[in-house]
Amino acid sequence: MSDSPADDDAPEEARVDGRAARWAGHREARRLELVDAAVAAIVEHGPEVTTEQIAERAGVSRPGLYRHFDGRDDLQSAIAARSVERLVHELEPVWRPSGRPFDMLAKALRAHLRWLEANANVYRYLKRTSFGTGGESATTNVRETVAGHVAGMLVDGSLGAEIPPPVAHPLAFGLVGMVDSASAHWLDEPHGAGLDDLATQLTEACWAVIRATVGGAVDAV
Template sequence: MSETPTTDGRARRWAGHREARRLELVDAACSAIAEHGPEVTTEQIAARAGVSRPGLYRHFDGRDDLQSAIAARSVERLVAELEPVWRPSGRPFDMLAKALRAHLRWLGANGNVYRYLKRTSFGTGGESATTNVRATVASHVAGMLVDGSLGAEIEPAVAHPLAFGLVGMVDSASAHWLDEPHGASLDQLVSQLTESCWAVIRASLGTDAVAGP
């Protein structure tokens, strides 16, 4: 009877060690994707992690599990990059510009990872990882629209479609810019998207409901 707590403690420590090692391998995989591009092979990921291919898969239930773990980690990193935006401060228009700049800065620094996410399913639902990113960010934006952080309190029935539409527009435009910038700088795209998103918000609510920049 007295051995049970000790056994449980060892089991928890071992589980924690395995989870930490799995995270190390996922981070190594993200580095391999950044280096080799979205067509990265399992062998290249294993080499970056310093393990054999079988050694890599001792920590994952096949390629799908590895891809889902990479996707989850990338979503976590992007949300962390945008985390300051979820704490409203300053003028709503400036907050919007700040969020767009953070997103585009992340995208520019992680272009290969983003392209990999577009090809990768997330979890078991079959949705792409980028779809999950959009849903995560859009839910945050909808919450800010509902609570008035962006200048006016909007009822959920309006806020959620508006937020998902804005995030979809930004994602599509920024993904195109990543592959074909057509001479546009990051600053230029931030300015264009900020103005466009703000115009949509004001048009949806009426120009008197939201103060201009």
């Protein structure tokens, strides 16, 4: 029996390819469901979450979970990729600049810190998990992605002045590295600082570095 009336008139090879594509789509959707369940398990149990806890959250057995992944490394990489995707999506409005450059910078930093505070266990998991096969941590991938966006904003003048790429890219990666290191430390040891306190401190520090790098060409207004 064919999958649909339209399949009856299609060549056999086309029908096979169509069924294969639908099956691949079903497997990919199921895999994504399991990854989202794994992220939820990390939120609940912390970065030391076990495969058994992930499987329980997903409502499958441990062998059933691994039918969709090529071992633990593949599962961890899929979790990392999904988490990076969510963070970048959370920050997506920041990449559409509007308003005063200083305020845009403050908005971006607050968005990052809010995500970090709400997803502390996921962030800690990313720090200890390799991304893909390169051996780099998933947080390295996050920094590179965000720094690339920031560099683009520096080059096109969104942050107050058009900065040449040879200057903008090192500056962007330096700023993102500083923010990532400071916010990761704050997450574990806040020393009494609230989110707004840190956001203000980081905004002023980043702005001072930008101004020191490019001189008076950058203005907050």
